[in-house]
Amino acid sequence: MTRIVIIGGGPGGYEAALVAAQLGAEVTVVDRDGLGGASVLTDCVPSKTLIATAEVMTGFDSSREELGIELDFDGDGIGDQVRGIQVDLGKVNRRVKRLALAQSQDITAAVTRAGVRVLRGRGRLSAGQAPDGSRRVTVTGEDGAPGQSEELVADGVLVATGGHPREIPDARPDGERILNWTQVYDLAELPEELIVVGSGVTGAEFAGAYQALGSRVTLVSSRDRVLPGEDSDAAAVLEDVFRRRGMNVMARSRAAAAKRVGGRVEVTLTDGRVISGTHCLMAVGAVPNTAGMGLEEAGVKLSGSGHIVTDKVSRTSAPGVYAAGDCTGVLALASVAAMQGRIAMYHFLGDAVTPLDLGTVSANVFTDPEIATIGYSQEDVAEGRIDARVVKLPLLRNPRAKMQGVRDGFVKLFCRPGTGIVVGGVVVSPRASELIHPISIAVDNSLTVEQIAKAFTVYPSLSGSIAEAARQLHTRKTDDEQ
Structure with a gap:
């Protein structure tokens, strides 16, 4: 044996x-x-469990008014214009x-x-x-x-x-105020002011989650945008959402040190600026x-x-x-x-x-909205690594998205000119991790936009935008051949 x-x-x-x-x-x-x-x-299981609570909070906050949901705390039948719900982080x-x-x-x-x-x-x-x-x-x-x-x-x-977790020499986690992503689950109370250092996937996920849970969040990004390794259109949507919800996103800012000062944390940037918060999460790689x-x-x-x-x-x-x-x-x-x-x-x-x-690997960023990707990217097309046609459809046009109060997100498909074979896709939406699967199947099996477009989708559904993008690419393919 x-x-x-x-x-x-x-x-x-x-x-x-x-x-x-x-x-x-x-x-x-x-x-x-x-x-x-x-x-x-x-890592994955704990963080996504935490994010599940954050999703409920975000969904309620962002769409309750549009969906006609009112809160009544004093029993007089009149909706009170306050949030009214809080998170017990210890229980979470x-x-x-x-x-x-x-x-x-x-x-x-x-x-x-x-x-x-x-x-x-x-x-x-x-x-x-x-x-x-x-x-x-x-x-x-x-x-x-x-x-x-x-x-x-x-x-x-x-x-x-x-x-x-990777550590910065002058910003060693202590497990109480300065934390890495393995230590956040020991917190009994929600950080009042959280500084997140690092705007990659881990930093963006935790920044979005704690903001939804009720923390005032500052996200320190050493690059010119959040999620520098993701689709630029998707990253732009997420950064806009973060800022609109009140997050302080500091672009082109690199942390040099973090230290405790009394009951607070001071983060010093390489340009000499100092940021203060009650807690700091270091998310600077592994x-x-x-x-x-x-x-x-x-x-x-x-x-x-x-x-x-x-x-x-x-x-x-x-x-x-x-x-x-x-x-x-x-x-x-x-x-x-x-x-x-x-x-x-x-x-x-x-x-x-x-x-x-690796060309058939689907990946997801569990922010709100989620960002899911598969196959070749917009950057690959722009830099000439592959010749592909691209269609991007905002979710604002999708009837199910309108019904659910979803304003942010899109579906993007990439296909080869001539053959129409699907070579990549990006989905920015709630539950993008589920919606990316049909595109993953298409990429893995070299399906064409015609095959995607001809498959029935439920009406109304967010997946209908995938079929619509495929139909538009089919039209473009036909136009290209004429």
Whole structure:
């Protein structure tokens, strides 16, 4: 029986374990914090649970007046023009932790039922291979105590150790007033004035969520706009929404330091300006968990940033060693980590495998509105990486959006000229994470705008805008051919 050792129990690790067990391997997962990893315990599941509460607050605030909803607090039948609802952050965070733990336990149960052995501890890869090609992984306790060590022999090893929040030397989180994104769930009370440093996906999601929950938020962005890595039209919509709802968005502003001053936090910018708030959330990227694992001694090549270098079937430079997830720096998404892990096991165990194709990966930013993307982007078209036709339809034209009081957002489709094959899309709307799926299917299967346009959609529905964009691209394709 082939022996597989997986170091790390996040999506890349536990999904790989399930595949390897299904294919008949003897599988051991070495995990430090609990199956599900950061994705389940401190990142995706907790943050999206927090955001679920924020969505209810935002939806109510932004559309209740237009939808004819009035509040009556004194029983006189007259609607009071005050918000009237508040968030108990302690209760919200207790729910967040409870759901994260339950999800981790569900994953552990599924992996255990599949026959996988789970070891709590840290794994370190030994240098070199045995004559039979096997490798050794030394497991120590969570605190690294050598007295608790166990040596595992593996025919194949998968490293899926994820990452941890990056820190600015002069802005170290203290878990009370200066926080990273793993520490916010310990807050019992809502921050009155929250400074969010970093306007990438994590920073934008938390900034929008806490603003919806009732905090006064300042978002510090080192770039000229929020979400610099996303579609520029989508980022512009979100930034406009943020500002309209009262957020202070500081563009082209880089934080140099953060310190506590009494019961407040002062953030110093590189240009000398100082911002003051009750709390500060540092969202300045992540660092791969690859140090102290013996990887380079074992022949695993690391990039300058410390990420593990892999190919499209998750192989590293060391024979018999694979890697998946955030520790590879390929694309920091749980879905990508899971796919990398599955591909690694399919490849090592000799099953049919399709190399990783990032062009078919759909991604979502869980702000309000959400931003979902797939395939080629507007930037790819503008810079000549692909020749494509583009149509963008504002949701203001969509009848369902009008009914729901949705004012912000759009659907954008990209297709190849001539063939009409769909090569990308952007959706900015409530539940964009659900609406992107038909576009993902189209991109993954090289469907044409004609095929999308001919498929029935429910009337009225937000998905009707996808079909309408496809119909307009079909018209453009016909015009181009004349």
